[in-house]
Amino acid sequence: MSAQEDGGRKDAGHYPGLMGRINAFIRYFQNAGRSKFELYLTRSGKYADMMRGILARYGLPGDLIYLALIESGFSPKAYSVANAAGPWQFIAGTGRRYGLRIDWWADERRDYEKSTHAAASYLRDLYGMFESWPLAAAAYNAGEGKIQKAVARYKSDDYAELIRHRYLKQETKDYVPKMLAALTIAKEPEKYGFEGVKYEEPLEFDKVTVPGGTDLRALGLLIGVPYESLREWNPELRRFCTPPNQENYEIRLPIGYGKIAEEQMEEIREEAGVTFLLHSVKKGESLESLADRYHTTVPILQELNGLKGTRLRRSARLVIPVTGLSGEEAVPGKELSSEQVEAALKRFDDGGRRTRTVRVRKGDTLSRIAKRTGVPVDELAAANGLKTKGRLKVGRRLRLPGTAVQLAGNPVDSPRGGKKERKHVVRRGDTLSKIAKTYGVTPQQISERNNLREGQAPRRGRVLHIPLES
Structure with a gap:
């Protein structure tokens, strides 16, 4: 029997040893967890068809999409305190192992297509290892090594038997029943009291390949798509541009705009390409004046230069992103080679190795800290397990996902x-x-x-x- 047939023919009723736990989670979703579950059902309309289609290409049952529901509520922006990210909640090591790019420029764990391909490949490997969907799902949560040891220790490949013992964490014991409860309700929401769910429209978009280092703000001006919309369509992009150390990068655009972009590709190459220049700060210059001069933003300059506030030291060297739409004379400095920029950025690649923190001050809110650090409120909240409008304890240190440090190095004499x-x-x-x-x-x-x-x-x-x- 194939993996797809094995999973596709089974629902909660095929796991009698788990029914008590499954029913407990159904009641939880109907009561205390109701508002979140309704949100997840609503959001599922946007992603479910796309995810099922990708899983089918790997010969996997479509019901595995409910792993993404319990992992993240189908949110590409989900970020856990354990540093797992995206709809399928990959940690960096596993994500990279399955081909996802995770660095300062992009985190493809948040790409709802690429991460689903990675999850499908991983789940297929897990099923091949255990030949049991409950064990494969448990291994997705706890890691294959943990489940292999449990099977060997108790000489059983029955998930219901393994969770009777103390070896597995409670989260793993609850994982499969929770997924099966979610699956049960999602297939017949009215039966379980979720009437009138307003599902989001399925994703539809164009794809176009643009050069690496394409400024999304400039691109948006050229083709008529707001910058915020471009970021929403491409949640894996962590910065204001496509990765400049990659020759080409495929992005999503709203339906109809792919053709517009293709028709304007020469102009995009000329005017939206980012060049990084080194600028020596002069008396009277500020981040605001530099951002205005070069048609960029203060948060982008802070991000590239690891600046917490807006004060500048005279003669400090700043990295300035310049495009053909900057509209001013070039920086009185030298162009940085892509190798120089990349070498510096590698030092603060945040794939779990280095993360800056900030201490909460009296009167701080997440919004105030976001403005001070340039990190979006939702990312701050997700990285620290907080609500976006929750109260903060003075003195607490908050993680700043994706932050940078001052770029050092001498200007290059020659870009080529x-x-x-x-x-x-x-x-x-x-x-x-x-x-x-x-x-x-x-x-x-x-x-x-x-x-x-x-x-x-x-x-x-x-x-x-x-x-x-x-």
Whole structure:
């Protein structure tokens, strides 16, 4: 019998040894846990069809989607105190083992498609190991090693028998009954008192491949999709841009906007690509003025430079993200190579190795701390097991998921080929001759470096590479 047939032919009634626990969880969901369960049912409409389709491609029963219900309530933003993330609640090690990217730029545990593929692959492996869905589900919760030891210790592969002993944690003993209770109600919600559930519409979206390092704000301006919407469609992206250390990255867009993006891909490549420059702070400059000048935001500058507040030290070096839509002259500094940026960021890759904390002050709220640190309220709450509007104890240290530290390093002389360069963002009134005169080069040199046709005027907002003499 296949894994799909084995799981697909069984419901709660096929596990008589678990019925007492299953019924207890059904009553819990009907009463104390009712509001959350109703929310999870509502949200299931958005993700269930997509998840079932992926599970079927791996030969797995569709009912396994209810693991995601009890793990996260189908929320891509779910983050546990045990550092598990996403709808399937992968810890970093297991996520990476099953092909998920987890670093400073992206956490694909939060990608509802990629994480479902990873979960399906993992569950298929677990079923192959135990040939029992209750044991496979228990291993998903406790780890395969723990369940293997339990089977060996008690010489039984019967989940109902194993949970009678003290070896497994209570969470694992409850895990399968809780899932089966959720499955039972979800299949017949009216029967269990959940009438009139308003399911969210199933996901529908376009996909398009954009270059690595595409600024989502600039992309949104070019194609007419709000930045917040782009972040919602692509919850795995942890920063304001696609990972710059990856040549191309596939993103989701609302239906109809994939075609618009494809038609504007040349403009996207020219104007939405992020370049990181090093800027030496001058007297009178502030994060607000720099953010305004380069069309970025204060939280992004804080994030890239590990800044808690907004005060700047004169001569401090800041990493500034610049796109073709920045609309100002280039930073009076040198372009950072992707290798330099990546080398620095690896030091604070937050895949469970380094996490900054913040101490709660008198009068602090999550909103105030979020504003101070640049970490969204919902991420702060999830990372610390708090309610978004809950009270905070003065002196408590809160984890700041995905925070950074000051980027060090010297500016590079050459982004390519060993030649020194500067960057210039074309402004109103600029001509090749005027730009060339400013930097002491010829118009032909600028045209050749930027692949401009003879006589072609650079478009306002475009970033030009200016070759300089060594």
